[in-house]
Amino acid sequence: MDGVTGQQKNDVLNSCLLAQLAANVKFNRERQPVEWSSQYGTVLMNIAWVVPAFHFRTVRASGQRFTMDQLILKLVQSLLTPDQISKLTEVIEAMKGLEGHDRRLVIFERNSHGRSDGNFQFNSVGTSRDNTLQMKFSAYAFDTNTTVTNVLWFSFSSNSTKLQVSTSTFVLNESVFARLRDPLLNKLGNRGIDYIGGLEI
């Protein structure tokens, strides 16, 4: 959330918290990543985050083998600006070299050792020139018949890997969201208090 502060930061965190809790009720984030992400997106769309289309599509890599970092860079060409792509490339390269963590990039990753499947999401939040909040949401879910050691630069076989991808930009309609702020905060706050009160410890 680089550069996003104050009310806009609260708007993002409250939106994400509501979407996360509502999606958790319906689906398991780790076992049903596609369904979970779809529900997450649906909630955001209902609280004034505008998105042209939000759905997963099955992607086939053209070569015999591919690495996820190369594929991601290819897929985000139409989603990100050249500057953002350059930053993303830098981040991926830095992670390759250092196995570091960069705050601009948020990765949801799941490692499974029985079957090799997983999902991860890149979720980057920023503002456009006119100060409109934008959340670029990229979610990936894969299923392969080989054991994956490191998801970003593991060499996948195109024939034996099913990859589902969703890349969308959510833009906040601030004038509508302004009317939802209080109800949203009350919902999260009041139900949180009720939840804590009923918690067995």
Added chain:
Amino acid sequence: MPATTASKIWDLDVGPEVVRFVALQDAELTGPSAAVVAGSIVAFEPGISEQHRQDVLRSLLLAQLAANAKADRQKDPAGWFTAYRGVLEQVAWVVEASAAAARYQPPFAKFTLDTVVNDAFRPKILAEQLPFVTAAIAAFRSDQNSGAELVFECPSHSGGIGNFQVALAGEEDGAVTLRLAQISFNAPQHVVRLLREEFTKTSQFRVGFLVLSMNEEVFARLRPAIAAKLQDRFDGMVAPLQLP
């Protein structure tokens, strides 16, 4: 009661006295610090406010107590952690990143938990953040027979099985981030002092990772309810670690 008997009772060695973490509340804490909260060790980066330090400790304690009520901490670490994570999400922590628990492959034939914790954090945090975690672990190891040990040992393991967490909390521009390694194990030996135990490759470790951001606006509304829920359980289950 005769005075001599009262004095004898007073002098009896009944183990380490739990140092109340609240004693640090009034202190001006600007450097790194660390604490034990039930079966978790938490390192705080410099600059985190005292309010947020307390928020982190209370959140971690609430999540552990509520998860204990739902699943067997040692025998069902996966179910326990699902409940634990669910509580944190419900009390306004937004999941930024997660890696489900996976089998840990130790690099050496014999190893201690320092290695596991180090390997869990190194790829997930910045190089300059790692020393805060290692300092907290070192402080725990060197502070034998302390209140922290008394608080941590019992919930973190039982016999040869265990389930504990190591966390790093930081604050940047008022935003609190919590990075949390979830570690569970099944070892052939009876573990006595967890951080000083030597394990071999026959021990099976599973490690997961979670990155959470505090939703301050919502959390502020929940603070009184969380404090009321924990009431007097907080003091006895939280102990500071003295960093070198």
